[in-house]
Amino acid sequence: MRIDIITVLPELLASPLNHSIVQRAKNKNLVEIFVHDLRLLGKGNYKQVDDYGFGGDAGMILMVEPLYRLITSLTSERLYDKVIYLTPDGTLFDQPAANHLSCLQNIILLCGHYKGIDHRVREHLVTHEISIGNYVLSGGELAASVVVDAIVRLIPGVLSDETSALSDSFQDGLLAPPIYSRPAEFNGWKVPEVLLSGNPKLIKEWQEEQSMERTKRLRPELLKG
Numbered sequence: 001m002r003i004d005i006i007t008v009l010p011e012l013l014a015s016p017l018n019h020s021i022v023q024r025a026k027n028k029n030l031v032e033i034f035v036h037d038l039r040l041l042g043k044g045n046y047k048q049v050d051d052y053g054f055g056g057d058a059g060m061i062l063m064v065e066p067l068y069r070l071i072t073s074l075t076s077e078r079l080y081d082k083v084i085y086l087t088p089d090g091t092l093f094d095q096p097a098a099n100h101l102s103c104l105q106n107i108i109l110l111c112g113h114y115k116g117i118d119h120r121v122r123e124h125l126v127t128h129e130i131s132i133g134n135y136v137l138s139g140g141e142l143a144a145s146v147v148v149d150a151i152v153r154l155i156p157g158v159l160s161d162e163t164s165a166l167s168d169s170f171q172d173g174l175l176a177p178p179i180y181s182r183p184a185e186f187n188g189w190k191v192p193e194v195l196l197s198g199n200p201k202l203i204k205e206w207q208e209e210q211s212m213e214r215t216k217r218l219r220p221e222l223l224k225g
């Protein structure tokens, strides 16, 4: 999979994209991630890529021309499955959406900043819009990091034990069961007996019960779907 990310703040993406599972996936050549600094396409001494909006609202807007040049230079080189703009008014991102994106070959993630981007980019170049939740972030970079992390870990071969992505919370529409490590007793706090039983069938039953109980109690709306 290839992911191209367009941003005016590449620094904001550096840490999440260069550590942990995402770094491991890049090392294994299971994903290529290219971060494009939009500023490099700005014109003039100031490399201007943002400007005031028409209509008098305060706040800067990413201009249509640099975005047009960058996006069309990418799309002229290869076919992109999706050109995704990260925005609070996009479609809510969830596990099924992550599963879907993880199956694609090439995607562009476009991060807005300041007030957002010239709407003509959304009308003519963007094909999909994603929000990561009902709150407003200062820009799309943190959201893009979230989306990249969620999809990269699903690419086959990225996680060492492939079943571990399947046992994630939400992968079956339920919350994950509680997990424990050694020691079996700490401070008088005990690991549930069944997990020490060595009986895989009993353990699986207990985990499924726990998943269901926790989902009913903590996120009952997940069971409505």
Ligand code: 6GU
Pocket: 085, 086, 087, 088, 090, 130, 131, 132, 133, 134, 135, 136, 137, 138, 139, 140, 143, 144
């Ligand atoms: Cl994708 N972008 C911004 N700026 N804010 C958000 C968001 C995205 N998702 C939730 N809030």
